[in-house]
Amino acid sequence: MANIVFQNVRKCYGDYEAIHDLSLEIRDREFFVILGESGAGKTTTLKMIAGVEPVTSGAILLNSRPIQNLTPEERDCAMVFETYALYPHLSVYENIAFPLRAPRRRIPDDQINQTVLQVARVLGIDPFLDRRPAALSGGQRQRVALGRALVRQPAVFLMDEPLSHLDARLRNEMRTEIKAMRESFGTTIVYVTHDYSEALALGDRIAILHRGRIEQVGTASQIFRRPMNRMVAESLGDPPMNFLKGTIALAQNQSVFATGNWRIPLPENPRLRESVGKEVCLGLRPQHIRLERNHPDTPFSLPSKLFVQELLGDHAIASVAVGDRLFMALCQADQAYSLDEPLYLAWAPEHMYLFLEDTGETLLAEGN
Amino acid sequence: MANLKYRFSSRLVVAILSGLFVLLFSQCTKKNRPGSAEIHLLLNRHPFTESILRFIPEYERMTGVNVSTLLLSEEEYFEKLITELSSRSSFYDLFMLGFPHLWQYAKAGWLEPLDPYIENPNLTPENWDPDDFFPELIACSRWNLEQGAGMGEGPLWALPVNEEAYVIFYRKDLFERFHVKPPSTYEEVYRAAKILSRNVDGQQIYGFGHRGVRSWSTIHPGYLTAFASWGARDFDESMHCVIDSPRGIQITDLFIRTLREGGPPGWPSYTWYEGKEGFLSGRFAMWFDANHQAAAFENPAKSRVAGKVGYLLPPAGPDGQIRSSTWVWSLAMNAASKNKDAAWRFLAWATSKDMLQRTVPYENINPTRRSVWEDPKTVEATNWDRGEYRRTAQLLLSKYARIRWTPSTYVTQAGDRWAAALQEIYEGNRTAEQALKDAAEDINQMMRK
């Protein structure tokens, strides 16, 4: 049973403010992911929970008890470091057994031995228990780091980009494994990553962290479908969302998105009405865009010219020039277009996003 | 599992280290017989001290007094002594002294006047007989603390245990072979030295050897004897340094020329033991140093020149005078000592007739008591060169050998600066006159403060 609450937590290194007034709640038994590009302060947040980084101000509550002043060993958190941080002078067995041997736990040796062997079997690292970390591959080391955290059944499970150093195939494999083992953790997990697919795949709820501020917290679909602002939208999806600058105008008493001499009708909603005349930008995801050779009979389309086409095996990405902007669209691998061929973009109205240019606030998102 | 080895080895290391620690602190407790009086001696390595140490167990059994001694080589000895005395430590009760130190330490009030102990009948046995000492040597140990004069008057600061005067040891075989007359003046020494500096049967021989290290102990032996024989003095009555007198300059120039042209290369690096080794291994034709070194030169087990050594009185100066320098080793008592009576009893025992006699076979052959010097056993042990050694030693002791330094506390300072001047002359970058004038000026300036 472990829920974590951040209350106005601030963290400064000298005069550089790494975390600004963070308030957040992570519910018990939740797989909570913090997504953000490098330097956003996500590892710092994690280390503040673990206690290895002191909090400058504010409070962190674990089961509504303040822990920001406790020393790491008093917090009963387990952590997997990005660099694995295995003990180079100890064997794999000892690395995993190390937390259990902590004097404060007074666990008898035979129980330690039994727990360690059981965890090792689960992670499939029992064949090389007496090897030193230096003699292991990246994947094996990652598993040992996991084992060291798993063996303790801690109150909170902290993971700092554990998969970032693995090759693509191993990464997917470990991701599904972690997802599968989630039950065996049996407790709250706080997982930090910069890879959006990991976040969406693993997280019950995801927090988008940008330059020390939480942009949005929500379930995978909430965040994907209704991003709070442009920054959140941009960080999800690969290839990323396309954007086109323009303004909201009124045409025959109906709000339209005007850019250049194109007018694209917008659904009726009071928010759009209020922001008529404001600078906005249109957001379209590559997978929602259809490319047509001849002019489609839907107002939701834009003319463009093919710039380059990239073949990615089962699908292809076509980059097309819309005015001075480049748009990316997914299409079938066998769909071949010739260079500079005039094409039309077409999309379904419900896949359109609209963001205010200045604050990046979302005006229109999927489905509303 | 694998890690047991690691844990075992660190336990082992900790065990060893803690064992060492226990050993260390157990050593700290003083270990001596409880309750008995304890005296501490600080001694330099010397035939007298090394021979006396052999008899200390006997003394301890006889008197029940625990005697602990720290024995150091001469260089380190005086540094240790000055540290002890200057901080008024009472730890060491008795220690050895030469006269320069006697004057310095007496003036500083660190020495205990010994007359009251000699006159105290229940401290000094009747047969101890203070008058048995050679009167000149007792005179050397008395001083009334007056800078520049007063030797022989005032309290008795120490008891002499060994004396030495200075002779020129010469290789009789080489002198005969190259028809050189044993020199009786310093010019003849110079000429003989040049003639005898040659290659003899494949071995390079150097005519004349003398100490050279930058210290007053280089001035003291042969050089000061020559210097004094030429009527020159170190200080005048008003304690003004006069080493740069015309006579002084002449003999210094002659002496250094003898060394440069008739002596071994690198004279300034010669300590007394390297010089002595030079004569002992047969590389010097002449060696101008302490006469008791004959004991080593005449010992066939150690010396290549045993039996070929001649003993020459120091040559006379222009006015026919022979004025040899002399050195007296004596035992003194620390004024700050906490058990002076026990210290005195040991001192009296160590300087008794019987003990001085028993140290003679251990090369302490210049006893300071007349009875021991004339004792048949001593005569038999020292009649080298058909009695020539004893004749010169007797002559020197009775007539020629006196302390040629003016009694003052500046002997070591003036001597060190004087020796540096000799080295400059030897190196050839200063003439004798310039070097001695600068040295005299420095010494006077040093004394003014």
Place this chain on the structure above:
Amino acid sequence: MTTSRPFKRILKALGLGAYFTFALGPVIWIAMMSLKNPNDVIASPPKFVFTPTLENYKIITVGRHAQGVETVRPDYPRYFLNTLIIASATVVVSLLLGTFAAYSLARFSFRFKEDIAFTFLSFRFAPELMIILPLYVVFQKTGLIDSYSGLTAAYQLITLPFLIWVLRGFFEDIPREIEQAARVDGYTWWGVFHRISLPLIKPGIAAVVILSFIFAWNNFIFSMILGGERTQTITLGILGFIGYERVLWGQMAAATMICVIPELILAFLVQNYIIRGLTFGAIKG
């Protein structure tokens, strides 16, 4: 740098040969002197071929000596034991004091940190003569004269500054995350220190132990002035062979060879650590 070309290999062999003749030549000469009888030792011209004798070693260890061969009171084994005790105690105390100081200088950032580090180093600047007399007076008043604990304390001035600076480099060399991981695993800073940080710098400790032991083993002025009859050390013991009559070069050479043995054994024990050991952070460049 490839040394494949034969010309380079010859050059390398010549260079090594020259240096090791210069470095080990005198040591071999001392060993030869220790095997000579008194007359051969200072023969002129120096003798390279001679009938070796173990007389010198016998004299200074067991004390028996043939008639007519002069010697000093052979207390050399006692001086040897004294120095062994003092040098090892010095290294142990330095390790106890210095390791913690080095760890805190490496790991924590606190005010005056660099000044404290420099102060440690600055204690090595004072020439021994400058502090020896006042130190003597202090030792005399506190009764530390001629005691093992006194000399061990005084020797700290030689070994501690060096030890702190070298070990500091080692601790800085350990990645911070490893220590953070151990804290998270439930260990107090002390647990992390002695289970993770200390074992990881074992090579450094070995290098520092052997060098500090050598510095303490060879000291001269402190042991002469602050020591006394009971705690006389080996350096003074060796110098003791400058007898009044003559210098017993043979016995002094034998004493020197024996003096080197404990250091050699210690160096051999930690041999492979020394070079690897000195590879510390500051060296990484």
Place this chain on the structure above:
Amino acid sequence: MTDQVSRAKHPNPPQRSLPYLLTFPAMIALIGILYPFVLGVYYTFTNYTLTEPGDIQWVGLANYVEIFKAIDFWKAFGVTFVFAASAVMIELALGLGVALLLKDAFPGVRILRSFLIIPMMIPPIVSALMWKVILLPTNQGVLNHILGLVGIRPIAWLGDSATALVSLILIDVWIYSPFAVLIFLAGLQSIPKEPYEAAQVDGASDWFMFRKLTLPLLTPCIVLVTLFRLIDSLKVFDIIYATTKGGPAGATTTLHIQSYFEAIRWFRMGRGMVYLFVLWFLCFIFSKALSRLWTKVLIR
């Protein structure tokens, strides 16, 4: 479920007091030097002579003025500098050279490495005495004897003011160059291999690689060796005390030796301490500069 132990709150790791607590024990051991040092500095302003411990009077800067005016001081200053500079430079060059030779493994390299530090193991004062026998002025000295075999006339080494200082530097280099070799060997082993392979691919010459790669990467070693060796060679005492004692006509009198004469032989503690304080100050400014250079080199 969790074994959380609630304890009195204290600032989370590391506690504020911990760093000071850890460095404090080492400070006590070294505070022992502060009192003698301060007392020594105090003596430089007095006319303290050992034989009159009673009446110590304050004389202000008289000692300093008097000594700085005397030629002996500047001669000793010069000798100290020449000795320290040449000893350190030769040890750096020799240390680096030998380390380069011993870097790559070849049969017997391990034995050579373990023999390397034997010269350091002999007490300096004893090796100086042994060297004095080797450097005896007549052909009785081993070195002169060997030179004689190739027809060179005996040199007076320690006995002649021209060669005395050179001989002392030779002894210092013999004793302490292993220290430099050790540090450089450690440094060379920690240098990554890749830059060298890259340079070789570009056809760089050994000399180019040495100048452009090895030297820059070894700068921390050079600073470290210079830092420790400079302090020790400025303060050199044992070696000169055992051989020439400042010998032939002041040719090898360093500040430390001159203070030995002033304080111990002539009992003039006040003046002796002035020489020592100057020596301490020299060590101070050099080490301050070097340790600043060290931290700069480290960060780069």
